[in-house]
Structures are given as C-alpha cells and as structure tokens.
Amino acid sequence: MGYPTGFIDFERIEPPKREITERIKDYQEIYGTLNQHDGMIQAGRCMDCGTPFCMHTCPIHNDMPDINNLVCQGEFQKAYELLSQSSSFPEITGRICPALCEEGCTLGLHHKSVGIKSIERLLSEYAFDSGLVLSHAKVKPTGFKVAIIGSGPAGLACAQLLKRHGHEVVVIEKMDKIGGLLRYGIPDFKLPKGILDRRISQLKLEGIRFLTSTLVGNSLETENGVHSDATTLITPDTLTAEYHAIVLAPGSEIPRDLNIPGRSLSGVHFALDFLIAQNRENNGNGQNPIKVTGKDVVVIGGGETASDCIGTAIRNGASKVIQLDYHEELPEEVPVTKYWPYYRKIKRTSTSHEEGCERLFATNTTAFLGKERLEGVRTEQVVWGEGRHFDAITGTKRELHADIALIAMGYAHPSERLINAFGLSLNAKGNMLSSEGLNDKYVTSNPKVFVAGDGRRGQSLVVHAIEEGRQCAQQVHHFLMTDVFLLSEKNMPSSIKFFGR
Numbered sequence: 053m054g055y056p057t058g059f060i061d062f063e064r065i066e067p068p069k070r071e072i073t074e075r076i077k078d079y080q081e082i083y084g085t086l087n088q089h090d091g092m093i094q095a096g097r098c099m100d101c102g103t104p105f106c107m108h109t110c111p112i113h114n115d116m117p118d119i120n121n122l123v124c125q126g127e128f129q130k131a132y133e134l135l136s137q138s139s140s141f142p143e144i145t146g147r148i149c150p151a152l153c154e155e156g157c158t159l160g161l162h163h164k165s166v167g168i169k170s171i172e173r174l175l176s177e178y179a180f181d182s183g184l185v186l187s188h189a190k191v192k193p194t195g196f197k198v199a200i201i202g203s204g205p206a207g208l209a210c211a212q213l214l215k216r217h218g219h220e221v222v223v224i225e226k227m228d229k230i231g232g233l234l235r236y237g238i239p240d241f242k243l244p245k246g247i248l249d250r251r252i253s254q255l256k257l258e259g260i261r262f263l264t265s266t267l268v269g270n271s272l273e274t275e276n277g278v279h280s281d282a283t284t285l286i287t288p289d290t291l292t293a294e295y296h297a298i299v300l301a302p303g304s305e306i307p308r309d310l311n312i313p314g315r316s317l318s319g320v321h322f323a324l325d326f327l328i329a330q331n332r333e334n335n336g337n338g339q340n341p342i343k344v345t346g347k348d349v350v351v352i353g354g355g356e357t358a359s360d361c362i363g364t365a366i367r368n369g370a371s372k373v374i375q376l377d378y379h380e381e382l383p384e385e386v387p388v389t390k391y392w393p394y395y396r397k398i399k400r401t402s403t404s405h406e407e408g409c410e411r412l413f414a415t416n417t418t419a420f421l422g423k424e425r426l427e428g429v430r431t432e433q434v435v436w437g438e439g440r441h442f443d444a445i446t447g448t449k450r451e452l453h454a455d456i457a458l459i460a461m462g463y464a465h466p467s468e469r470l471i472n473a474f475g476l477s478l479n480a481k482g483n484m485l486s487s488e489g490l491n492d493k494y495v496t497s498n499p500k501v502f503v504a505g506d507g508r509r510g511q512s513l514v515v516h517a518i519e520e521g522r523q524c525a526q527q528v529h530h531f532l533m534t535d536v537f538l539l540s541e542k543n544m545p546s547s548i549k550f551f552g553r
C-alpha cells in the first residue's frame with residue numbers, strides 16, 4: 053500500500069478535459085493525460101483491499117492494487133511492466149473503457165473511486181514515451197501458421213499473444229486499414245487514430261503480418277449495412293489448406309434496422325455510414341457524404357454508437373440534435389450497494405451529451421416522414437412492462453422536424469455469409485457458436501477454427517474483445533502445441549509410431 057492514509061487525505065483527481073466551446077470546433081481528443089505527480093497521488097488513494105474487487109470486475113483482471121502501489125512510489129516502469137502482463141493495449145482501454153474496475157473499487161462505496169483508467173493511460177503514455185513498448189525478445193519460431201480474420205481489438209489481442217508464443221501470424225482485414233471499430237467506429241475525439249497507428253507499427257515490428265482490403269468468404273459481396281473495401285477474396289478452403297489454425301474475429305456487424313414507414317427516404321442512414329465516413333474524412337480520405345451542417349438531426353438509440361453520432365453531428369455544425377431512446381430514463385443516482393461491485397444501471401451523460409443534445413426517453417420512433425427526403429419523424433411515448441415488452445401511451449403521438457435520421461440501435465450478430473462459408477453453427481442470437489467450457493470456450497465444431505470477440509459474445513466492449521482475443525490465443529496455442537504438434541507424423545514420438553502404425 054503506497055500511501056496508507058491516501059484515501060482519507062486526497063480527493064480523486066480527474067484527468068484534464070477540454071472545454072465544450074473549444075472542443076466542438078475540432079476532432080481532437082477531449083481528455084488529456086494526468087501528470088506524473090497527480091498520478092502518484094491518485095494511485096496513493098488505493099486502499100490495497102484484501103479482496104480487490106477492481107481486479108474481479110475488470111475483464112482482463114489488471115492487478116491494480118500492486119500497480120497503484122508501484123505508481124505511488126514513482127516506479128512507473130515496473131508498474132507498466134506489471135500492467136502490460138494482463139492488458140494488451142492499455143493506451144486504448146485507458147482512453148475508451150467505461151472502467152468496470154472503477155465501479156468495483158471499494159473506495160467507491162463511501163467516497164469517489166480511484167481513477168484507475170487515468171492511471172492506465174498515464175502508464176501507457178509513459179511507456180511509449182520512454183521506449184518501453186518494444187518488440188518482444190525473439191521467441192523460437194514454432195513453425196505453426198495462424199490466420200486471424202478481423203483486425204478489431206479481439207483479432208489484434210489474439211495476434212499479439214500468438215506471435216509472442218512463436219507462431220507465424222497473419223491478420224486479414226476487409227477494410228483498407230487495420231483496427232476494426234477502433235478505427236472505423238469510435239471517433240477521433242475519443243480515440244485519435246495516431247494512437248492506434250502507433251500500436252499497429254509496434255505489432256508489425258513484432259512480426260505480425262497484415263493483409264488489408266481482403267475479405268475472407270466465398271464472395272466479395274456483403275450484407276446490407278456491412279462495409280467493405282475488399283478487392284481481394286480469400287476462401288475458407290485456401291486458408292484451411294495453408295494454415296494450422298484459423299481465428300474468426302469478425303465483430304458483430306449486422307446493424308439493427310428500424311423497418312417503419314418511410315425507412316427508404318433519403319436522409320435516413322445507419323449510424324456507421326455516418327461515423328465511418330467521418331473517420332475517413334478526418335484522416336484525409338474523402339468527404340463525409342452525409343452532410344449535417346445547419347440541419348436538424350435525430351439519433352435513434354441509446355448506446356455508445358448513438359452518443360458518438362451526437363458528438364460527430366455537433367462538430368459538423370448540426371443546428372439541432374435530438375436523441376430518441378425508447379428505454380425509460382434511469383435515475384442518476386442509486387443506493388451505493390444496489391449494483392456494487394458491478395456496473396450501475398444509471399443515467400449516464402457522455403461528453404457528447406454535454407455538448408448540447410436534447411434527450412427524449414421512453415420515446416419510440418414509429419415513422420419517418422417526408423416525400424422523397426426526410427422531413428421529420430413521428431414518435432410516441434411508451435411504458436415498459438415485464439421483460440422486453442413496452443406499450444404505447446395513447447394520445448402521446450408527436451411529430452419532430454428532422455433532416456437527417458441516424459439509426460444507432462446496435463448490432464445484431466456477425467455476417468452469416470462468413471459463418472456459413474466455414475460451415476459453422478450459429479447460436480440462438482445469431483452469433484458464432486462455440487463450446488461453453490472454461491478450457492474450450494473459443495473452440496468450434498471445426499477443430500481448426502476458433503472464434504472470439506463481438507461475433508462470438510454479441511456486441512460488447514473493447515475490453516471484452518481484448519479479453520476474448522487473449523483467452524482465445526491461449527486455446528489456439530494449446531491446440532497447436534498438443535493436438536497438432538503431437539499428431540503430425542514427424543513430431544510423433546517413435547514409441548507411438550511403433551505401436552500406432
């Protein structure tokens with residue numbers, strides 16, 4: 053415990069944050085990095101609890117009590133080394149994770165929790181600045197080749213660990229650049245793309261190979277709402293013949309649609325059509341064709357995607373942004389132990405909400421209005437009953453003016469084309485089916501094919517995708533070093549050869 057009375061003596065220190073009036077003029081990052089002095093004080097607030105719930109609620113189980121102890125003593129290098137044992141990309145989770153760890157912080161029961169996320173970011177920036185994020189010492193090559201489909205956080209985390217085990221790894225991505233939703237979903241004001249590029253350069257130095265604009269499947273065509281820059285096709289048969297193991301980490305790409313009257317009007321778009329194009333424009337690749345300057349924008353949906361659309365529309369000069377969420381408005385505070393140590397179900401206000409958006413809750417969108425172009429939306433108030441059922445409240449119909457509507461209602465499941473191409477099964481929700489056991493969670497009905505990330509568990513968080521990628525890598529490694537290694541003729545012990553053949 054770095055500072056025994058730190059939790060009494062010091063208040064939580066928030067990282068620097070840009071003023072709204074300034075930040076909405078550009079796409080630069082909203083939050084900054086804590087300075088080292090503030091980081092040491094913040095880490096000194098950690099109580100080093102006997103049972104660190106922060107480690108339990110963090111999906112990758114970062115050893116925060118020990119990391120905080122080292123930070124408090126100014127041992128940044130050692131703290132980073134400990135952090136990087138469990139965290140694949142702390143510079144990314146230190147920016148965009150909702151910090152499930154902080155919800156579990158015991159100090160949070162009677163005070164403000166330790167700012168763990170800001171410490172993670174401080175350590176990762178320190179490590180990059182000090183040249184500590186190096187290629188891992190060359191491990192002996194195993195001779196095994198693994199192909200990973202999808203370069204989101206699940207695919208990248210999986211590739212990183214498999215490479216460090218000595219396997220030859222290629223990551224195949226259908227978009228023109230690596231990163232999955234980290235690049236073509238999450239806006240620069242939350243995650244600048246330079247941070248992602250810096251990590252990808254480092255992964256290349258470690259020896260991971262990347263193929264972009266390359267789709268894995270039986271045809272270059274994709275489903276409605278799924279984006280692809282692919283000009284090259286690789287079939288499952290080719291991959292199966294050339295690689296010892298294949299990992300599918302394709303994300304959950306099929307967007308939930310809103311099939312109500314007027315859906316085909318011009319001006320109604322899926323959220324990612326808007327966000328992907330803006331990410332491309334911000335990084336010097338074309339212009340966002342969905343123009344919102346001076347327009348009234350409605351964003352339909354209540355999650356991160358909706359919030360990112362709001363911040364993007366505001367930066368692009370929308371005259372008004374309204375968020376329509378059919379869920380009821382949650383309270384801003386709940387009794388402290390109601391959900392602890394888990395993530396509280398409360399009304400959360402994102403940086404994008406702060407920037408000026410009207411939020412309408414318990415509001416269902418029932419029609420897009422207009423002749424050819426969108427002119428408005430019709431809404432109705434709802435009341436929620438048991439389970440996932442809601443009823444409309446009579447007499448609450450309303451029409452709102454809108455020039456642009458962005459559908460941000462989440463993602464249902466991964467592309468069925470990819471799953472079918474590999475002959476895999478789907479679970480009831482349409483995700484890739486895998487075993488559920490602790491030691492075979494990422495294994496499919498095809499022994500060579502493994503699955504990880506949002507495409508397996510359903511749409512989720514970056515930290516869960518990293519967790520899945522890391523755990524999947526361990527199962528692939530085990531498969532290669534036991535099943536494949538032992539079964540290949542040249543590696544088979546002579547005694548087995550004698551009796552077996």
Ligand SMILES: Cc1cc2nc3c(=O)[nH]c(=O)nc-3n(C[C@H](O)[C@H](O)[C@H](O)COP(=O)(O)OP(=O)(O)OC[C@H]3O[C@@H](n4cnc5c(N)ncnc54)[C@H](O)[C@@H]3O)c2cc1C
Pocket residue numbers: 148149150201202203204205206207224225226227231232233234237238242266267268269301302303304305327356357360467470504505506507511512513514515517
């Ligand atoms: C707008 C938005 C904002 C978000 N904000 C946050 C946030 O702030 N914090 C947070 O924790 N989470 C956030 N999330 C969720 C998070 O981004 C995802 O949970 C995470 O990226 C899932 O990782 P993944 O690797 O499973 O899939 P993805 O990131 O979706 O990557 C999958 C990749 O596979 C590629 N691919 C798919 N099929 C093929 C194929 N056949 N051939 C080749 N390549 C293929 C895709 O092109 C894609 O690049 C956000 C999501 C969205 C949409």
